[in-house]
Amino acid sequence: MAKSIRLERLRLGVCYYPEHWPERMWEDDFRRMREMNLSVIRVGEFAWSIFEPEEGRFQFGLFDRALDLAYKHGLQVIMGTPTATPPAWLTHRYPETLNVSQQGVVYRHGARRHYNYSSPKYRELSARIVRRLAERYGRHPAVIGWQIDNELNCEIDVFYSEADHAAFRSWLKAKYGSLEALNRAWGTVFWNQTYTEWEQVHLTRPTVSDSPNPHQALDEKRFISDNAISFAKLQADIIRELAPDHWVTTNGVFGHLDSHAMTDALLDFMSYDSYPQFASIFPDDGDEPLLLERAWSLNLAGVRSISPNFCVMEQQSGPGGWVNRIEMPAPRPGQMRLWTYQSILHGADMLLFFRWRTATVGTEIYWHGINDWHNRPNRRVREAEQIGRELASIGGAIAGTKYAAEVAIIRDYDNLWDGELDRWHGPLSRMSVRSWFKRLQYRHIPADVVYLRKSTTLEDLKPYKVLIYPHPAILTDETGRLLARYVEQGGRIVFGARTGYKNEHGHCAMRPLPGPAAELCGVTVEDFTLVAGTVQAPLLRWNGEAEQPSMRAEGFNDILQVNDPAVKVEAYYASDYYAGKPALTVRKAGKGEAWYFGAAFSEQAADRMIDRLGIRSPAADWAELPAGVEFGIRSSGDTDYAFLLNYGAEAVKVNVLRPAGDLLEGGSVQGELLVPPYGVKILARRKI
Numbered sequence: 196m197a198k199s200i201r202l203e204r205l206r207l208g209v210c211y212y213p214e215h216w217p218e219r220m221w222e223d224d225f226r227r228m229r230e231m232n233l234s235v236i237r238v239g240e241f242a243w244s245i246f247e248p249e250e251g252r253f254q255f256g257l258f259d260r261a262l263d264l265a266y267k268h269g270l271q272v273i274m275g276t277p278t279a280t281p282p283a284w285l286t287h288r289y290p291e292t293l294n295v296s297q298q299g300v301v302y303r304h305g306a307r308r309h310y311n312y313s314s315p316k317y318r319e320l321s322a323r324i325v326r327r328l329a330e331r332y333g334r335h336p337a338v339i340g341w342q343i344d345n346e347l348n349c350e351i352d353v354f355y356s357e358a359d360h361a362a363f364r365s366w367l368k369a370k371y372g373s374l375e376a377l378n379r380a381w382g383t384v385f386w387n388q389t390y391t392e393w394e395q396v397h398l399t400r401p402t403v404s405d406s407p408n409p410h411q412a413l414d415e416k417r418f419i420s421d422n423a424i425s426f427a428k429l430q431a432d433i434i435r436e437l438a439p440d441h442w443v444t445t446n447g448v449f450g451h452l453d454s455h456a457m458t459d460a461l462l463d464f465m466s467y468d469s470y471p472q473f474a475s476i477f478p479d480d481g482d483e484p485l486l487l488e489r490a491w492s493l494n495l496a497g498v499r500s501i502s503p504n505f506c507v508m509e510q511q512s513g514p515g516g517w518v519n520r521i522e523m524p525a526p527r528p529g530q531m532r533l534w535t536y537q538s539i540l541h542g543a544d545m546l547l548f549f550r551w552r553t554a555t556v557g558t559e560i561y562w563h564g565i566n567d568w569h570n571r572p573n574r575r576v577r578e579a580e581q582i583g584r585e586l587a588s589i590g591g592a593i594a595g596t597k598y599a600a601e602v603a604i605i606r607d608y609d610n611l612w613d614g615e616l617d618r619w620h621g622p623l624s625r626m627s628v629r630s631w632f633k634r635l636q637y638r639h640i641p642a643d644v645v646y647l648r649k650s651t652t653l654e655d656l657k658p659y660k661v662l663i664y665p666h667p668a669i670l671t672d673e674t675g676r677l678l679a680r681y682v683e684q685g686g687r688i689v690f691g692a693r694t695g696y697k698n699e700h701g702h703c704a705m706r707p708l709p710g711p712a713a714e715l716c717g718v719t720v721e722d723f724t725l726v727a728g729t730v731q732a733p734l735l736r737w738n739g740e741a742e743q744p745s746m747r748a749e750g751f752n753d754i755l756q757v758n759d760p761a762v763k764v765e766a767y768y769a770s771d772y773y774a775g776k777p778a779l780t781v782r783k784a785g786k787g788e789a790w791y792f793g794a795a796f797s798e799q800a801a802d803r804m805i806d807r808l809g810i811r812s813p814a815a816d817w818a819e820l821p822a823g824v825e826f827g828i829r830s831s832g833d834t835d836y837a838f839l840l841n842y843g844a845e846a847v848k849v850n851v852l853r854p855a856g857d858l859l860e861g862g863s864v865q866g867e868l869l870v871p872p873y874g875v876k877i878l879a880r881r882k883i
């Protein structure tokens with residue numbers, strides 16, 4: 196059962212750093228927060244040296260006063276544990292706690308996240324500060340929950356200190372039991388890599404051509420994830436012991452960390468930090484302006500797969516920038532509000548703006564909060580006020596409702612991590628996921644992201660009519676069987692090129708591709724080619740379509756052989772030496788269908804497949820919408836709330852097809868409705 200935040204009403208708050216401001220300002224800050232309907236603050240996550248100015252000397256006066264005052268003003272508090280920024284006295288006295296690059300460069304004091312998870316000393320001192328904080332604030336009337344550390348694995352997600360090498364060795368001993376088993380799993384027979392003593396075993400180190408053993412590289416990422424989780428668990432266990440009535444969460448989803456496993460192991464629910472402008476200022480290649488910050492919705496869908504209702508611990512509320520630059524434009528009037536509703540549509544029930552006031556010192560003097568340095572009323576404060584008013588009025592209806600989707604894009608950690616070193620299957624997956632996501636977005640077909648895990652059951656998959664699993668290079672027989680059962684009972688699954696050629700160690704399987712999916716799909720791959728260099732993507736001819744082929748099969752081509760009479764060929768390659776061979780097939784199995792596409796999914800290919808699969812948009816029952824509007828539904832079971840989010844700078848007209856309540860403005864709407872620039876509409880309808 197996925198773990199969600201459980202609230203009766205939507206909650207709004209803000210990240211606050213009492214240690215950054217003169218104490219005389221706190222009262223005014225807290226009063227204004229309450230006037231703006233902000234009711235939660237997060238504090239403390241970078242304040243270790245305030246709590247413990249020298250080793251073993253603790254002082255809590257500043258936060259005692261801040262929390263008492265917050266309580267007086269009716270604010271609730273999320274306490275951050277301060278382990279993302281070890282104090283200077285700590286890293287100076289215990290340099291073994293620092294993180295080290297693969298090349299051996301030690302990361303020094305000055306930024307953040309410069310520690311490693313393995314150092315026994317760092318664990319000891321982290322446990323002690325967390326214990327002291329939990330003893331102090333575990334029963335404070337203002338505190339409601341805890342955020343562990345800050346953004347585990349953000350900024351850096353690899354660790355090569357001596358302590359990490361040693362911890363990796365212990366992890367491998369527990370996993371494999373013997374050096375023989377390790378040698379087999381890592382295929383060390385190749386290039387004479389066989390280990391004869393455990394001391395010879397390391398995390399990957401610099402290698403000629405930057406080409407480490409691929410099986411070792413995959414285990415390294417699994418280890419980093421387990422190690423981060425055990426570091427977080429150390430803290431969570433202490434908090435649960437001393438603050439049994441509080442919830443425990445952490446913020447952000449980053450590399451080399453199985454956030455699903457972490458949530459299962461130690462959190463009450465996942466939290467996320469939502470900065471949608473990262474999507475628009477660093478667009479993926481070829482992204483047209485239409486997607487804009489809406490590309491961020493894919494990330495939010497990933498968070499929802501961990502916790503269907505989650506907290507946004509940091510919601511972007513100003514232009515962003517670091518150290519020496521502003522790198523994001525100011526949110527235009529309305530955009531802060533739009534992005535807040537984007538988070539809410541995708542499942543957020545509690546949101547805190549980052550941050551109350553822009554810092555006047557440090558690395559983030561250009562990362563803007565709601566209030567500017569001058570601390571006088573400004574446009575962003577007014578927009579936050581409006582959001583506060585609106586959530587106070589609609590928060591009871593929306594809290595706890597769930598995003599509704601019948602289509603899901605499948606992911607799994609092994610393929611994500613293996614696809615980093617495996618430089619072509621990673622990018623292939625990114626391209627395909629992107630194409631599907633965009634086409635589904637533009638056609639107003641809500642989609643979830645589902646992570647396949649060892650614990651995933653048929654019940655988890657059954658709610659979806661269609662699953663898209665673009666390029667699972669690693670596919671175990673067990674997962675193959677689960678997906679076959681999904682299809683048998685009526686589901687439809689779509690695979691792309693290079694499915695199923697590796698086992699869980701990343702070894703290539705000695706059997707025809709697509710390995711564990713071959714029987715389900717009723718095809719095998721008789722030949723294949725990368726599409727690159729002098730090889731041009733071949734044309735595709737769609738079965739039953741008379742038109743001249745113009746679409747191409749991009750990225751990679753699996754040339755398919757049909758092995759089962761239940762297989763129908765949906766498209767053929769129409770050029771190159773394999774012209775006339777099947778490129779896309781569908782096999783009916785039980786009540787469902789298994790689709791295999793021999794290439795990567797371009798947007799055009801995904802679009803055509805949406806037609807051929809007959810996937811229908813639920814928006815058809817609500818409104819005629821332009822592609823630039825994101826559509827999604829949060830449903831309570833008896834009432835549906837359809838969100839219309841306009842990411843564009845121009846107002847758009849939509850045509851509401853059946854009478855619906857206008858949740859934000861009141862009354863009911865039908866027919867033409869104007870969604871202003873960066874505007875939001877929420878239509879409400881009881882289910883029939």
Ligand code: GAL
Pocket residue numbers: 345346349468509549559562
């Ligand atoms: C987040 C982080 C915050 C702040 C913010 C803006 O990643 O958790 O502490 O740094 O970004 O840069």
